[in-house]
Structure formats: structure tokens, C-alpha cells
Amino acid sequence: MASAAPLYETYNRVPLRFERGEGVWLTTDKGERYLDFAAGIAVSSLGHSHPHLVEALTGQAEKLWHLSNLYEIPGQERLAARLVEATFADKAFFTNSGAEALECAIKTARRHFYINGEPDRIGIVTMEGAFHGRTLATIAAGGQAKYLEGFGPKAPGFDQVPFGDLDALEAAVTEKTAGVLIEPVQGEGGIRPIDPDVLRKIRKICDDKGALLILDEVQSGVGRTGRLFAHEWAGITPDIMAVAKGIGAGFPFGVCLSTASAADGMTAGTHGTTYGGNPLAMAVGNAVLDVILEDGFLDHINDVANALSQGLVSLKDRYPDLIEDVRGNGLMLGIKCAKSNMEVVQAFRAENLLSVPAGDNVVRLLPPLTLTAEEAREGLKRMDAALEKLTRG
Numbered sequence: 001m002a003s004a005a006p007l008y009e010t011y012n013r014v015p016l017r018f019e020r021g022e023g024v025w026l027t028t029d030k031g032e033r034y035l036d037f038a039a040g041i042a043v044s045s046l047g048h049s050h051p052h053l054v055e056a057l058t059g060q061a062e063k064l065w066h067l068s069n070l071y072e073i074p075g076q077e078r079l080a081a082r083l084v085e086a087t088f089a090d091k092a093f094f095t096n097s098g099a100e101a102l103e104c105a106i107k108t109a110r111r112h113f114y115i116n117g118e119p120d121r122i123g124i125v126t127m128e129g130a131f132h133g134r135t136l137a138t139i140a141a142g143g144q145a146k147y148l149e150g151f152g153p154k155a156p157g158f159d160q161v162p163f164g165d166l167d168a169l170e171a172a173v174t175e176k177t178a179g180v181l182i183e184p185v186q187g188e189g190g191i192r193p194i195d196p197d198v199l200r201k202i203r204k205i206c207d208d209k210g211a212l213l214i215l216d217e218v219q220s221g222v223g224r225t226g227r228l229f230a231h232e233w234a235g236i237t238p239d240i241m242a243v244a245k246g247i248g249a250g251f252p253f254g255v256c257l258s259t260a261s262a263a264d265g266m267t268a269g270t271h272g273t274t275y276g277g278n279p280l281a282m283a284v285g286n287a288v289l290d291v292i293l294e295d296g297f298l299d300h301i302n303d304v305a306n307a308l309s310q311g312l313v314s315l316k317d318r319y320p321d322l323i324e325d326v327r328g329n330g331l332m333l334g335i336k337c338a339k340s341n342m343e344v345v346q347a348f349r350a351e352n353l354l355s356v357p358a359g360d361n362v363v364r365l366l367p368p369l370t371l372t373a374e375e376a377r378e379g380l381k382r383m384d385a386a387l388e389k390l391t392r393g
């Protein structure tokens with residue numbers, strides 16, 4: 001039956017209305033406070049209303065909002081230079097979202113082979129359980145039936161191999177493969193990290209077969225796992241990488257980063273965006289980097305993350321009937337539930353703690369990276385109370 005509500009029915013929303021946020025805390029219209037370990041799905045990387053970000057955004061808002069990419073945008077040049085300096089990349093293209101950063105990454109890979117005399121080399125190999133966005137190309141890349149169903153033919157050129165299966169991956173990468181696209185840690189798929197050794201072997205398969213390695217660090221990037229990017233834990237670099245979520249810290253933008261060689265086909269007129277890299281987004285992005293790249297910030301993330309994951313492991317020991325496993329890196333943590341993950345998310349919410357469900361029956365904890373040890377303890381206390389109530393039934 002058609003609902004009278006004017007919004008698309010695509011989300012089953014929780015009936016909570018948040019009005020304000022400060023740091024890791026959110027306040028509803030009724031004045032109730034929630035500890036936010038969801039961070040808008042790993043987006044609010046510096047918490048809510050971070051003073052440095054508020055100042056950057058409002059300062060830019062008083063000067064200039066939008067220009068289009070018909071003109072030079074100094075904020076883009078500065079942010080691109082800083083990202084290039086901090087990563088493997090030589091080149092950056094700014095987008096409005098993660099899916100668009102992935103679209104750019106896929107187009108970059110295909111176009112590279114196109115202009116280098118291999119126009120049939122369009123294949124993209126991905127892993128089962130992946131999530132790369134909701135555009136027509138990125139649902140094909142993710143390959144999940146539940147996201148593809150009813151939206152017409154799956155865009156051609158995307159093949160999935162079982163998660164972490166190196167033999168299958170090696171067999172799937174042929175002379176028609178432009179790139180292997182993977183999340184170093186699957187987010188929506190249930191906080192499933194690719195073993196660093198497997199990631200190194202995937203890099204080698206790409207090198208041996210002349211394919212590009214494309215990483216989706218939309219969720220795992222920008223400090224989330226305790227390194228600037230998650231692939232750094234494996235000591236490898238990609239050729240192309242999609243970034244979003246945490247880089248905007250709540251201002252919607254993303255970026256596709258690439259080596260100069262992989263981006264050689266992306267010449268004038270081949271790709272574009274109206275809003276991507278607009279002055280407001282760039283002001284925020286530069287301010288986010290000010291904080292993330294500050295000396296000691298990544299150490300802070302690792303310290304707090306250690307305390308939080310140790311606490312989770314003791315909850316697992318205490319509630320073996322509810323928690324099967326604790327996994328993830330940094331502040332990208334997953335609780336693999338023995339009972340329904342939705343029940344656990346609800347139980348946490350009843351203790352005014354926000355978390356995010358994920359695939360594989362996992363509850364994701366993705367708090368702001370500014371989380372303090374005390375806030376981590378407060379979160380653990382609330383989880384303990386919730387699990388205790390679930391145990392008693």
C-alpha cells in the first residue's frame with residue numbers, strides 16, 4: 001500500500017530526532033543525550049560541531065560558496081597537494097560522495113587502458129560482500145543481489161570472487177581486467193579486514209598481470225583504522241583510491257586519488273562534476289586534514305582504540321552467548337553477534353548508545369576519532385548494561 005508520507009520509503013528510520021551535537025554526544029528534540037558510536041556511518045570523524053571545522057565552514061560561507069570547475073579553486077589545489085604529499089597519489093579529483101569517487105576510480109582505470117592501446121581491458125574484479133555505493137556502476141561492482149534487483153541489467157564488466165580467495169582472484173584477473181577493486185576492510189560487509197599478507201599478494205597479482213589496484217577507502221580511510229589509510233598497515237600502495245566519508249567530516253564530499261600514470265587518460269573534457277571540490281567542501285576538507293595530520297593524532301586514535309577493543313574483548317568473554325567475535329582495526333570495530341545484530345543495536349540504543357548494523361550479523365562501532373578514553377569507557381559501560389539486560393532476556 002502506498003504511504004501518504006512524502007519521503008521515499010527506502011529507509012526504515014529510527015524514530016529519534018537529533019537537534020544538536022557536540023563532540024561524541026547528540027541531543028534529541030526532547031533533550032535526551034546519546035553517545036554517538038555511529039558517527040553518521042564513519043562520517044563525523046571529528047565529532048559534532050568541532051570548533052575548527054565550524055570556523056572553517058562559516059568563514060568560507062561568508063566569502064564564497066560555489067564557482068564550478070570552470071575556474072581555479074585554490075582550496076582544491078591546496079587540499080590536493082596535501083593529499084598527494086601524504087599518500088601514494090600524484091593526482092586528485094574531488095567528488096560529492098563516495099560512490100562518485102568510485103565512479104571516477106573505475107573510469108580512470110578503464111580510460112588508462114583505452115588510451116594505452118587496450119580498449120577491451122575494462123574488467124573490474126571485486127570481492128563478495130563488498131559495498132561500493134548505490135549508483136548503477138557501483139551496485140554492479142558490489143555485486144550484491146539485494147541492491148541489484150529490479151534495476152535493470154547489471155552494468156557489464158564487474159566480476160566478484162569469494163572474500164579473501166586468492167586463487168579465485170588470480171584466475172579472475174585476465175588480460176581483459178583493468179583493475180582489482182577492494183576495501184582493505186569491508187565496512188557494510190561486516191568489518192571484515194583483508195589480511196595484510198593477502199593484500200600484499202593481491203598487489204603482486206595486479207603487478208604480474210598488468211592490472212591496476214583500486215582501493216575503496218571510503219569508510220576505512222582518513223585515520224579510521226589508526227593509520228591515515230588502512231592499506232598502510234600492509235605496506236603496499238594502490239594505483240587508484242576512492243575516499244569520502246571521514247574526509248568531509250559531515251560535509252558531503254569525496255575524492256579519487258591516483259598515480260599520474262593510472263590517471264593518464266583523464267584529460268580535459270573526459271570527466272566532470274558541477275559541485276565536486278566546491279569552496280565550502282574544500283574549506284572543510286583542509287580543516288579536517290589540519291586535525292588528522294597533526295602530530296600525535298593517529299597515536300591518539302590507536303591508544304583509544306586499544307582501550308576500546310580490549311574492553312570489547314572482555315565483554316565477549318563475559319557474554320559468550322551474545323558475542324562471537326570482536327574484529328577490526330583502530331576505531332573501525334565490529335562485534336560479530338551470536339544473536340541478532342539488530343537486537344544488539346536496539347539494546348545499545350536503549351542505553352542511549354548509537355551503533356550501526358552491518359552484514360555478517362555484525363554491529364559496527366565507528367565513533368568519532370576524537371573519542372577520549374573516558375568516553376570509550378562510558379560506551380563500554382552502556383554496552384555492558386545492554387548486554388546484561390539481553391542476557392536476562
Ligand SMILES: *Cc1c(COP(=O)(O)O)cnc(C)c1O
Pocket residue numbers: 096097098099100102131132133134183187188216217218219220244245
Ligand atoms: C559509504 C561507502 C560507499 C558509498 O559512499 P556514498 O557517499 O554513500 O556514495 C562506498 N564504499 C564504501 C566502502 C562505503 O563505506
